[in-house]
Amino acid sequence: MPPAARRPRFRTTAPVLGLLALLAAAPACGGEPAPEPGTPAASPAAPSPVVASEESPFWVDPRSDAARQVAAWEAAGRNSDAQVLRRIADRPLTLWGPGDDPGPEIRRARAGARATGRTLLLAAYNIPYRDCGQHSAGGAPDARAYRSWIGAFADNIEDTKAVVVLEPDAIAHIIDGCTRPEHHAERYQLLSEAVDRLKKNRNTKVYLDAGNPAWIPNPMDLVDPLFKAGLARADGFALNVSNFQPDAAARAYGAKISKGTSGKHFVIDTSRNGDGPLPGDRAQAWCNPPGRALGTPPTDRTGDPLVDAYLWVKRPGESDGTCRGGPSAGTWWPDYALGLARRARD
Incomplete structure (x- = not known):
């Protein structure tokens, strides 16, 4: 199944959340086994393989929702929109x-990455009590199930x-109090x-994952928890997953x-920080x-010795959840994707 939802990245209060389905959001996550992204308008034919530019060592999925949407729009004569959406699809x-x-999708992606000599980008998002019950609630039902899932995830890479x-x-959900102490x-x-398994x-x-500058204000609050988690x-x-903080803010925060x-x-x-966060209602x-x-296209040429890569972890065009007229978390939303691409500077 395609990627799932991504959860909220910034919180102002504690308790009440869940997860993404990893795949799902990423960044607005999708619960359970995260909701499957909607299928873009009937794709007339399988898209041709895409090869990443020389500036990026990472694999480009020729069957992403964005790639299929491009094919569908080209077939329908919406060539201008299709060309703009290639800023995501390519x-x-x-x-x-x-x-x-996770096996079938990872195997499919693994084969594509090997064939093109590129690096596979993955997100594991299935921890029990994910997203504290909010838009991306879900995750593995218990520790045993999670161990089995992450084992399959790693095995198939x-x-x-x-x-x-x-x-x-x-x-971050432990630090902000959202995840209950007993967990x-x-x-x-x-x-x-x-x-260790990966x-x-x-x-x-x-x-x-270590949240973002707008979520956990004091970066030092993350140090001990990160080490407890195996850092x-x-x-x-990783920083800014599914959020909108500018590159400079994330770099400064990460350096601390x-x-x-x-x-x-x-x-x-x-993935979506080209114009920074939305002013006003921070909640x-x-x-x-x-x-x-x-934002900045995926690359490992960052110009910063501490930053290994700029990545599009949250898949641009997937909804964060049923807010502002959006579909469920992780569902492909063509109009939102097109807006992100139209306003891109690169």
């Missing part, structure tokens, strides 16, 4: 592993070059085990966390905010 997007069985963003929101120890244990794959890099054995941490973690590197989600700024734009 770029590397992170695959959120389906919450029921094999020795393919891959970057995995591990459990968006999971740590904290188990969550840290599961995250730590997940890092790192058994010799070509897999793992980045633990010492991971490649680093890096200093507190003895120099750990990080990746930044730049709802994370959910399908209008007027936003695509």
